[in-house]
Structure formats: structure tokens, C-alpha cells
Amino acid sequence: TLASLQLVIGSGWVVSLWVLGLRQRPALSASQALRLLPLGLVTAVAHGSAIYANLAGSLSFSQIVKAGEPAFAAAVGYGVYRNGVSWRKLLCLVPVIGGIAIASATELDYT
Numbered sequence: 746t747l748a749s750l751q752l753v754i755g756s757g758w759v760v761s762l763w764v765l766g767l768r769q770r771p772a773l774s775a776s777q778a779l780r781l782l783p784l785g786l787v788t789a790v791a792h793g794s795a796i797y798a799n800l801a802g803s804l805s806f807s808q809i810v811k812a813g814e815p816a817f818a819a820a821v822g823y824g825v826y827r828n829g830v831s832w833r834k835l836l837c838l839v840p841v842i843g844g845i846a847i848a849s850a851t852e853l854d855y856t
Contacts, residue, residue: 748796752789787821805849812845 762768773781791814798807816838819830 748789748793751792751796783825784821787825788818791817803849808845808849809842812842816842 759768763770795807795811795814798810819835819838822828822830
């Protein structure tokens with residue numbers, strides 16, 4: 746799928762930066778890597794959902810899904826890591842998601 750191809754290309758790019766010494770390789774312990782695993786899995790699901798939204802419906806639907814990703818990330822941060830987001834940041838999500846929804850409301854059949 747397209748999401749898998751993007752993951753392979755992105756991973757290859759990052760590994761090449763580490764091998765060439767252009768970026769420093771992160772030093773993670775096994776416990777740190779295990780702690781980050783749920784976040785990586787949920788991020789992969791969010792990316793796959795955005796790709797699927799492009800294939801499953803109208804362009805406006807995929808834009809709404811992509812606009813909802815920051816809210817999804819905030820919910821995962823709170824739910825998985827108990828790391829809350831300030832109310833100011835949450836308030837900033839309202840015009841982003843709402844604006845895309847309003848702009849897309851008239852294009853439900855646009856494919």
C-alpha cells in the first residue's frame with residue numbers, strides 16, 4: 746500500500762542520514778524503545794487512516810481526517826502517556842478542524 750511504501754522510503758532516508766553521519770543516531774535503551782512503541786503504532790494507524798481516507802471517499806473527507814490528526818495526537822498523549830495538553834493548544838485545534846469541515850461541507854461529492 747501507499748502508506749507502507751512511504752514508511753519504507755522514510756525509514757531508508759533516516760537510516761542513510763545516520764550512516765552518513767549527517768544526523769546523530771538516537772541512543773535509546775530497550776525500556777525507552779518499549780515505552781515509545783504504542784506511540785509509533787498509533788501514529789502508523791493515523792497515517793494509514795489518512796491514506797485510506799484519500800482512497801475511500803471525497804477529497805473533503807480526507808482533508809477532515811488529516812485536520813483531525815492533531816486532536817488524535819493530543820488524545821493519545823493524554824490516554825497513553827497521561828501527558829495533558831494545555832487548554833490553549835486544545836483551543837487552537839477548534840478553528841483548524843472546524844475551518845476544514847466548513848470549507849469541505851459543500852464539496853461532499855468532490856472526488
